[in-house]
Amino acid sequence: xxxxxxxxxxxxxxxxxxxxxxxxxxxxxxxxxxxxxxxxxxxxxxxxxxxxxxxxxxxxxxxxxxxxxxxxxxxxxxxxxxxxxxxxxxxxxxxxxxxxxxxxxxxxxxxxxxxxxxxxxxxxxxxxxxxxxxxxxxxxxxxxxxxxxxxxxxxxxxxxxxxxxxxxxxxxxxxxxxxxxxxxxxxxxxxxxxxxxxxxxxxxxxxxxxxxxxxxxxxxxxxxxxxxxxxxxxxxxxxxxxxxxxxxxxxxxxxxxxxxxxxxxxxxxxxxxxxxxxxxxxxxxxxxxxxxxxxxxxxxxxxxxxxxxxxxxxxxxxxxxxxxxxxxxxxxxxxxxxxxxxxxxxxxxxxxxxxxxxxxxxxxxxxxxxxxxxxxxxxxxxxxxxxxxxxxxxxxxxxxxxxxxxxxx
Numbered sequence: 001x002x003x004x005x006x007x008x009x010x011x012x013x014x015x016x017x018x019x020x021x022x023x024x025x026x027x028x029x030x031x032x033x034x035x036x037x038x039x040x041x042x043x044x045x046x047x048x049x050x051x052x053x054x055x056x057x058x059x060x061x062x063x064x065x066x067x068x069x070x071x072x073x074x075x076x077x078x079x080x081x082x083x084x085x086x087x088x089x090x091x092x093x094x095x096x097x098x099x100x101x102x103x104x105x106x107x108x109x110x111x112x113x114x115x116x117x118x119x120x121x122x123x124x125x126x127x128x129x130x131x132x133x134x135x136x137x138x139x140x141x142x143x144x145x146x147x148x149x150x151x152x153x154x155x156x157x158x159x160x161x162x163x164x165x166x167x168x169x170x171x172x173x174x175x176x177x178x179x180x181x182x183x184x185x186x187x188x189x190x191x192x193x194x195x196x197x198x199x200x201x202x203x204x205x206x207x208x209x210x211x212x213x214x215x216x217x218x219x220x221x222x223x224x225x226x227x228x229x230x231x232x233x234x235x236x237x238x239x240x241x242x243x244x245x246x247x248x249x250x251x252x253x254x255x256x257x258x259x260x261x262x263x264x265x266x267x268x269x270x271x272x273x274x275x276x277x278x279x280x281x282x283x284x285x286x287x288x289x290x291x292x293x294x295x296x297x298x299x300x301x302x303x304x305x306x307x308x309x310x311x312x313x314x315x316x317x318x319x320x321x322x323x324x325x326x327x328x329x330x331x332x333x334x335x336x337x338x339x340x341x342x343x344x345x346x347x348x349x350x351x352x353x354x355x356x357x358x359x360x361x362x363x364x365x366x367x368x369x370x371x372x373x374x375x376x377x378x379x380x381x382x383x384x385x386x387x388x389x390x391x392x393x394x395x396x397x398x399x400x401x402x403x404x405x406x407x408x409x
Contacts, residue, residue, distance in 0.1 A: 057081055057121050061111040062128055067103050075101070077109060077123060085109060086120035091127075108132060133164035134209050141204035146221050149202040151195045159192060161216055163202050168214030174205070176219040201225055229261025234301065239293050242310055247287045250279045257291055257305055264303030266291060273308050273347030283307075314347035315384045322348075322379050322389065327396065332373040340365040342377060342391055350389035352377060357393050368393070 057063060057079065065079035075087040087109065092101065101107070110131055113122035140147060149163035151170075159170040172180045177200060178191040201221035207214050237243075237259075245257035245264070254267040271282050283289065295304030322328060322344065330342035330350065339353040357368045369375065380390035 057085075057111045057114055059111055059114060060131075062131060063109055063111065063123075065107060065109060065123075067101065067105045067107060069103060070101065076120075077107060079109065079121065079123070081121060083119045083121070085111075085123040087123045087125055091124050129165040133166040134207070136164045137166060137168075137204055137207050137214065138209070141207045144203070146224065147202045147204070148199055149216065150199050151197060154189070154192045154196065159195060161200070161202060163214075163216065166214055168202075168204075168216045170202075170216045170218060174217035174219045176222045226261060230301070233259060233262045234296065234298060234303075237293055237296055237303065239296060241293050242290055243293065244288060244290055245305075247283050247285050247289060250283065250285060252279075255279045255283050255307075257289060259291075259303070262303060264291065264293070264305040266305045266307050270294070270304075270306035270308055273311070273314050274343070274349070314345060315387050318348055318384050318389065319382045322382055324379050324381060326379050327376055328379060328391075330375055330377050330391065332369050332371050332375060334371060335365045335369070337364065340369050342375060344389070348389065350377070350379075350391040352391045352393055356380070356391065356395070359394055 063079045063085070065077040065085060068076040068078050068084055070076075070092075072089060074089045075092045076084045077087060079085045107125060108128045109123040109125055110127035111121060112124045112127065115121065137147070139145070147163045149161040149168070149170075151159050152162050152167065153160035155169065158172050159175065161168055161170045175192075177195060177198070178188075180188060180191075183191070200218050203217045203220040203224065205215040205217050205220070243259050245259045247255050248258045248263055249256040252268075254265050255271065256263045256265055268276050268279055271279055276282055289307055290310045291305040291307055292309040293303065294306045294309065296302075297304075328344055330344050332340050333343045333349065334341045337354075339351050340357065341349050341351055343349045352365075352369075354362050354365055357365055362368055375393060376396055377391035377393055378395045380392050380395075382389050
């Protein structure tokens with residue numbers, strides 16, 4: 001156990017701030033020195049103060065002392081009083097189970113009985129730890145301190161978590177490590193049981209020492225940690241850099257990707273080089289993807305990402321891959337009054353003008369092709385900079401139609 005700055009804490013009225021134990025002894029037992037030259041009335045007042053400070057320990061006092069000896073009956077501790085304090089072995093054993101204890105160690109103890117075995121004051125290590133924990137948690141709840149707790153048990157409606165030596169209740173609604181909504185009772189029980197022994201971040205929602213009531217929240221702590229990581233990430237991110245993230249959520253307008261503490265949005269137009277009607281067609285929750293940071297709004301705390309810009313732009317090499325005069329396989333995607341659009345690959349779509357659909361006059365493209373049809377077409381022109389590609393069905397020989405080959409024919 002760490003010493004608490006060499007101070008003795010008391011609960012006596014008007015005790016004031018905690019004072020070092022040695023200082024209390026010096027004031028009471030050393031009337032000589034500088035004080036000896038004081039006038040009688042000042043010396044009397046000084047001695048009265050010292051006598052008041054050097055009081056006998058009282059029940060509930062938190063004291064700091066030094067281990068003098070350890071035997072099978074218990075532990076003797078020098079607490080600066082007229083006699084040593086005594087910690088019964090049953091109490092000391094609970095402490096030793098978690099900490100080493102040796103002669104010379106400085107320990108924090110609580111007074112259980114001012115006069116106990118013989119002339120010894122009965123002390124407790126476990127009560128001191130608990131009392132200090134309550135005080136620490138009380139201060140932490142007032143200033144918003146985040147603690148680390150250890151899950152020790154499953155309770156009806158939540159978990160029992162030990163934090164600062166005190167056991168508190170973590171309600172189901174405040175758990176974020178496991179899914180608690182929309183799961184069966186057996187599945188939830190297994191998930192909660194799997195958390196026993198784990199250490200989790202904790203914030204104190206309510207602390208009431210008199211009622212022995214401590215309510216905790218993992219959810220609030222995780223949200224705060226996430227906010228801290230988001231703040232840090234926003235300062236580290238730069239437009240133009242490529243990051244790896246994980247898809248956390250899909251919506252009609254895009255996909256949210258976790259970059260390691262903060263989610264960025266990949267708009268549906270930035271998912272792929274080809275038009276995407278539904279983000280679920282190209283991504284799934286849990287997918288790991290590379291994204292390009294294309295925008296950071298520090299004021300609104302938003303991050304804009306792109307998946308398609310991390311991949312080669314299909315039109316950049318379209319002229320080399322689809323030379324004029326070559327035959328290609330394509331799929332009819334939509335019809336208009338002036339022709340039919342056909343997709344060669346993701347991001348590459350060409351137009352078959354109504355005049356290139358057939359040798360005969362065509363009133364409407366639907367009289368020749370339908371959406372979804374697989375066709376073989378001849379490349380008439382390629383304009384990569386304008387993302388345009390002209391195709392023809394009319395200029396394809398019957399033999400080519402009967403024996404098409406994959407890709408460029």
